[in-house]
Amino acid sequence: MPAPPEFIKFVDNNSSAFIERLRAAVAIPSVSGDPSFRPRVIEMSNWLNGQLQQYGTLPLPPAILGRIGDDKSKKTVLLYGHFDVQPAAKSDGWDTDPFVLVEEKDGRLVGRGSTDDKGPILGWLNVLQWHHETKTPLPVNLLFCFEGMEENGSEGLDELVIKEKDGWFKDADCVCIVSVRSCNAGTSVDRTRATTTGLTLGPGTHVRSAWACLLQAQRHWSWTRSALWCLRTYVHEPMTDLISIMSKLVSPTGEILIPGVDDMVKAADMEERAIYEQLNYSIEDVESGAGGKIALSDDKATVLMGRMRLPSLSLHGLGQVLDPTPDSVEPLVKSYIQSEFDKLGSKNTLEIELLHSGKPWVTDYKHWNFAAAITATEEIYKTKPDLTREGGSIPVTLTFAEALGANVLLLPMGRGDDGAHSTNEKLDKSNFIEGTKLLGTYLYEVGAIKAEGK
Secondary structure (H helix, E strand, C coil): CCCCHHHHHHHHHCHHHHHHHHHHHHCCCCECCCHHHHHHHHHHHHHHHHHHHCCCCCCECCCEEEEECCCCCCCEEEEEEECCECCCCHHHCCCCCCCCCEECCCCEEECCCCCCCHHHHHHHHHHHHHHHHCCCCCCCEEEEEEECCHHHCCCCHHHHHHHCCCCCCCCCCEEEECCCECCCCCCCCCCCCEEEEEEECCCCEEEECEEEEEEEEECCCCCCHHHHHHHHHCCCCHHHHHHHHHCCCECCCCCECCCCCHHHCCCCCHHHHHHHHHCCCCHHHHHHHHCCCCCCCCCHHHHHHHHHCCCCCCCCCCCCCCCCECHHHHHHHHHHHHHHHHHCCCCCEEEEEEEEEECCEEECCCCHHHHHHHHHHHHHHCCCCEEEEECCCCCHHHHHHHHHCCEEEECCCECCCCCCCCCCCEEEHHHHHHHHHHHHHHHHHHHCCCCCCC
16 A cells, blocks of 8 residues: 555655754764763653654653554554764764764765664654644554664663563564665665665575674783884784784685684575576676775676675774674684684783674565565665665664564665765765655555464
8 A cells, every 4th residue: 555645745845854853863973882972872862752752652761662553453563773873073084074964965964873873763753743743543553662772782672672572562563674775875766775684694684693803912021112123033922913813714705714604604595596696786886885896706696695695704903893793603713713823832812802793684575574665665766676685783683583573674765875884974865755755655555464463
């Protein structure tokens, strides 16, 4: 069932007001990873809470939990988003103040959180506003779960979801997470859209599992000022040890050298491989997004599976932190690294600390939740969306799926070139406005589905 034409017209007529609301949200530097900014995260929570209450939600702290509707004849959709952001400063390389939304002439809405994840959350507010002002009943019941710690590991949220799985969340028939981006980083709105079926280790939609590992090699000698320049000739240097070990983790072609890690992922069958071959996404798109002709293969499906499906190991530099992978990988990694360190015969000691981890998520893309999203995408963008996997991590995705037993959908608003977590993060105005229409239409398509369970 399409969304009412009055709703579509309302979104178009109020695009400027929607952008101003996004401007107000971006102006609050809700950086959860920096304790000194924690009051601003609370400020953002209170701001968002106030916005939601305008449209009839009943809040329940500590996360922003809200509900609209209790009609047993309707589906209940749980909406998730996060209002905290990554650190940002103009000195990082931003062209403008990251916490002042700038609308560029080409339609880019530049500001920290514009695409990750304040813009998508405000897309839901835009949908609620029309229904509230016109007193039009929503086609579904809505549950809200908006948090302010996603960029810092979603601390405490898993416990909340598990605790309330038979309470606040028990009626959820499905979950919709408006993910940061579409795989396709096209330069126009008519580029093929995408819905995410997984976050990586697994067909279907998935999110890739992740772990962050910190290696520390410790010296057992004191600096002597007169000989700093020639230490390598007579002592074991920790930096040299670390560089040697890091060279044993991954090959120049991206092959993970830790035995057993690649074996954890089931090989793609012909049906799944065909999905990658049919995606409206090319090797040129991958290289354009990466900034150079650096693809490891000339085969499109192989490159896309490397991006979306297969395990990856990134060395982010000395003195920094790796991105996360799954708990099952931890003993393999620790054992392998320790064995390589032992081969060095070094008199330094090695500490391997698992900072945090997340499991992979894969879902059933043939579920009615995806059918609704696909139909809604076709109605708004006039094209069938690609079904993709992503290599990012959204910690609570798997928790929702396992604790609630509900299908989880990742529905993107932005584009692959939005630069979430990077400098000059942006959300295109066209994606913000058309994405709002998509969210509303998705709810109407879910509402048209009758009597099917979770």
